[in-house]
Amino acid sequence: MTIVDLTSMGEPQTDLKKELNARLTKLQDEISDFCFQCGKCTSGCEAHKLLELEPHKIVALLKRGLLNELVNSDIIWTCMSCMKCRERCPQRVAPVDILFGLKNMAVASGKEIPGKYTGMLQSILSMGLIQDIQQATTRTNKTVKRDELGLPPLSKPVDVTKFHAGIMKIAMDKV
């Protein structure tokens, strides 16, 4: 088991895909009953003005069953997860959660993961956190680390092997 399996860049995770598919299909049914395209989600969307994400259209496309098209689109990765759409939807549709589902689906389908997600995951696997202790720069251009500031030791998994095994189980169970 390596990072490749976990992010499924090697082989597609079929069981995980199946579960996500079931979840998204269920969402699709619910959406068809509830969303009436009022556009309230898009009017408040943080990613809309900047990156042209239109949550109501994502919902409409899913309603029409265009799952593969959505999963393969770059637009799903522009969501800032501000959750205004979920908060303000009069029908409790939560486009932000649909987008998370679609992104998970893209990853499980073996699509290339954009940006630094793989690096962060790798770091979580190796030491439990998305990054190790960094040097911070002060106003006077000095560099300091947490111990020099008198802060207590960093809290992180003590037995990394055990921690690692737990996460890997998730990958192998392909929940």
Place this chain on the structure above:
Amino acid sequence: MKKKYAIFPGCLMPTEQYAYELSIREIIPLLGIEIVDLEGFSCCGEPMKSVNQFLTLYLSARNLAIAEKDNLDVFVPCAMCHLALSECQHVFENNPEMKKRINGLLAAENLTYTNKRQIVHTVDLLHDHIGLETIQQHVKKPLKGLKITAHYGCHLIRPSEIGRPVDSENPQKIEAILTAIGAEPTTCPQKLDCCGAPLLTNLPESALTKTGQKLQAIQEQGIHGMVDVCPWCHKMFDNRQTKAGETVAAKLAVPVLYLPQLIGLAFGLSPDALGLDLNLSPVEKLQQKEEA
């Protein structure tokens, strides 16, 4: 007896946002709360939500289980971590099947979570549990005439459905704290705008543009400074302010402080102890105003 909380530091605060941790460790014990450090915490899981939501849930439950082992409630200074842990709590309450499944996996590390921990963030710890009166009693140098705007952070205020520490459309708790320390809370139409940080991972340019747009609006309204309560928001608004300015073609000079830093200043604590040296935005502007 002092109320005790296990501090859940997360990733960003203890590995680079030292100013937040320093100022929290200065003011919270002063206000009668004991902070307990526990070994073994990991990432809250929220940064991995786009990759695998189940992993997010697993990591959150794992961290809550560690606090449960010591029978402690959890103090989470990061808004993102606070959401992840609260969401896990919500799932455990409403989905017994998922709870069983996760606990089954946690058994490998001899952990289990029964869902009985209270989860607090800096804002509700200060406002609801410590209380404005106690804060006011500690003020030695009221920050008179300082117009400060509050940035809550999306993950702290939404979604209200799962229970958040402040109101989702008109949060007022930071404003109340600002009043208690003598400052002048100033609202702006951009109050609920996102800091952009969630896009740092895959669209860093757009993330900075978001930051720049908000700061520019604040600067144009003549507000003296901003306080935030999340290491991700602060990384954008303070650490990356100059870069953010470049994306909107503006020279930005908005002092940005963590809320506990500003409270500490009002308590008369030394700027060094509060990690003010680590803020890269022009915080000296605020200190000069204060002295004048």
